[in-house]
Amino acid sequence: MVRTIVKPGNQSILIQVPKDFIGKQVEIIAFTIDEAEAKTINNVNIQTHFASEAILAKDWLNEEEDIAWQNL
Secondary structure: OOOOOOOOOOOOOOOOOOHHHOOOOOOOOOOOHHHHOEEEEOOEEEEOOOOOHHHHHHHHOOHHHHHHHOOO
8 A cells, every 4th residue: 555645736646656556456545634634513523534444454354243244
């Protein structure tokens, strides 16, 4: 995974990717930093963020979850 923060000077951004990305589909997501900062909704502070696969895996890839989903 490659993650970087850039401040574009125009509507074009050039990024370098690792050699093993060449020839593969790569997803690029662009958002402004303030879109990922804390927001207040209905007087409740929440953090908006983008969960990574590794973080989700800690919660989801376990025996308890496997048992819960086995009959679906």
